[in-house]
Amino acid sequence: MEKNDVMEPHLPTLEEMQQWTQVIGRAQQLMLEQAASVTGQSLPFDPELIARIQSSFADEGLALWQRFLDNGGLLRDAPDPAPAGSPAAQRDRRFADPSWTEHPFYDLIRQSYLLVSDYLMKVVDAVDGVDPKQKAKMRFATSGLVDALAPSNFPLMNPQVVQKTIESGGENLVKGLKHMLADLQRGQLTHTDGTVFELGRNIASTPGKVIHETPLYQLIHYTPSTEAVLETPLIIFPPWINRFYILDLSPEKSFVKWAVDQGLSVFLVSWKSADASMKDMVWDDYILRGQIDAIDTVRGLLGVESVHTIGYCVAGTTLAATLALLAARDEADKVASATFFTAQVDFSEAGDLALFVDDEQMKLVDQLSASGFLDGRYMAATFNLLRGRDLIWNYVVNNYLLGQDYPPFDLLHWNGDTTNLPARWHRDYLTQLYRDNLLVVPGAISVDGTPIDLTQVKTPAYVQAGREDHIAPLQSVWKLTRHLGGPVRFLLAGSGHIAGVVNPPSAMKYQYWSCEDAQETLDAFLATAKETKGSWWPDWRQWIEGIDSHTVKVKGARIPGEGTLSAIEDAPGRYVKER
Known part of the structure; x- marks a missing residue:
């Protein structure tokens, strides 16, 4: 059976598209209300700037759906917020698997996510008249939320996880659960196999x-x-x-x-x-x-x-x-x-x-x-949050969803010590x-x-x-x-x-x-x-x-x-x- 046959989803109906539009709108409103509570005041926006951002988002969103439907679910020839060969896409390891661009449904998910992410960050940047530190907090929190909501973090949306689950009969999820429970017990996310390193033998070994x-x-x-x-x-x-x-x-x-x-x-x-x-x-x-x-x-x-x-x-x-x-x-x-x-x-x-x-x-x-x-685990968690995409969600996917073995890496072993x-x-x-x-x-x-x-x-x-x-x-x-x-x-x-x-x-x-x-x-x-x-x-x-x-x-x-x-x-x- 071909890979695409295994993971072929049905095209969304008009009702499903309307539902997703409402969900996105409610999510945006909740985040803006939360940001307002953080600053203790109503968020002042430049109305013209917000109108331009919303208009651009709406236009690009409709164009994305239209291209998807007009091409029978194919977006390969359409403009991409982060084309596969672009520097941005090459740096974004979340979507490195070819299925994110070659499979029409996952391509739609990826592009929709990038479009919404860009919109949310632009809205935060449009906030004006608040203390710069409060605005920086809003941007940091929004960026962290956007990273957490990436489709690659969810098993049914990640083509690698779907394929791995089919091939292994779900063993990857069982192994990932063991990893997660072990991390919960030690109170710290594991990045590497620390059993291969010994102080004085192969690290910290200079006489x-x-x-x-x-x-x-x-x-x-x-x-x-x-x-x-x-x-x-x-x-x-x-x-x-x-x-x-x-x-x-x-x-x-x-x-x-x-x-x-x-x-x-x-x-x-x-x-x-x-x-x-x-x-x-x-x-x-x-x-x-x-x-x-x-x-x-x-x-x-x-x-x-x-x-x-x-x-x-x-x-x-x-x-x-x-x-x-x-x-x-x-x-x-x-x-x-x-x-x-x-x-x-x-x-x-x-x-x-x-x-x-x-x-x-x-x-x-x-x-x-x-x-x-x-x-020290609390300080380690703080440093991980500064690079959540690389030091948290990357390992959530690899360790918990794909159930991969921990690689031996001395620098990451030090990072967790x-x-x-x-x-x-x-x-x-x-x-x-x-x-x-x-x-x-x-x-x-x-x-x-x-x-x-x-x-x-x-x-x-x-x-x-x-x-x-x-x-x-x-x-x-x-x-x-x-x-x-x-x-x-x-x-x-x-x-x-x-x-x-x-x-x-x-x-x-x-x-x-x-x-x-x-x-x-x-x-x-x-x-x-x-x-x-x-x-x-x-x-x-x-x-x-x-x-x-x-x-x-x-x-x-x-x-x-x-x-x-x-x-x-x-x-x-x-x-x-x-x-």
Whole structure:
């Protein structure tokens, strides 16, 4: 039996078409009423603009039905909101299966969905006279609803699921149900098969020793792989909202291993996942008893005046505050350079994450943090919502509807390896930085009683951003260059928050853009920047050596555990394994 024969539906009657028209109209009204309740006021629209949008929607909708009926259910020769060969269609994996365009009924469903989706987003964009943040919430909520209502998410509307169900006799749905029940039990959506990964064996496996431990972090010293290393060591501060091994995945992807092989003395902070004992920890602790303590520990161990530093995401935000505090204390010479991976200090354009910091969200955070810490699964769910189409619905279809086996993928395994956050710190971070944007106001934030000012930071800085970053948007990361007072090299990497950073030279993926001369604006940078294929890591290594190229032989304290700090345990240590 032919595939099309198996899934051939009857053509809709006039009554069915009228019913669908009424359903769409009621759905639109409900969403607009809900949006009005969110803003607490009637939604003001430009009547002429709305009339044009509605007229265009009606015309295109009628034309779509007419083409379908005139051609006996064939739409292949008709204009398509997202033609199969267009860039938009190629990016939209939901409709990658050929049946979505080759089978007339599914083609009609797909085009109707895209038409309605476009209409709803245009209506939201037409809302005028409300607070920009409220409008952004409306757009985010509408976009999430539109993604959730995609026909690919429903078994009877998805041709792949229909065909799989027929071929397997429904076994795919049984297997998918098992997946769903398992996820409900663990309280988290599964993205990959985590059983194939083992910390210290095939991920987080770069050799080293834990040489220092506090209630907040463990300090890992990695074993050198070269006979000589740069005299100035490197300390990496990963974000404590995730496990550190995003920078030490498989050996082929590991930034840590690459840096070691490049002749750097590499140290890394492995943060403790929060528990009730950390309920009173605040940002000052991560600055003073975290980053500054690690800096002083490494300086004392190796007998050096300064260290290179890297801060990733929230740890980069914290590194900027650390540098400002050191500057205020006349101790800026402790840090020879600061590298920022996708980090923000000015949150005025912080992207969709800023939508989660209103009073209602803060009440929810307080409720979820009653035990003194926030369960990392809630933060993981928030990040998944930012890319719901890719990180939620894609896996609902694959895992639950198609019943596919989980693929082994180290990055997705890391993404699901959640970390708990101290409640007080998390709340202060969301309110003082994301909501009130106090870090860029000189003197508005004090650390250990000392007011800090980012403009007093003169430390050479390397600022890396991701072109498609949805967590730390490009325009937001760029603002870091405007607030630091020292020399800054800005570099734009291809891809996003993770793949833009974790891009080893051997992979020859993506590209980066850079300028030899500093630019005053992001637009000027984009207009002037030179594109280079491949990884930006060698550019960073050259920049580091340009600050201090002096090397020393590997002996004594340069070998983990051989100096005044004895080895506590092998890397990656036990903190990264605690849940």
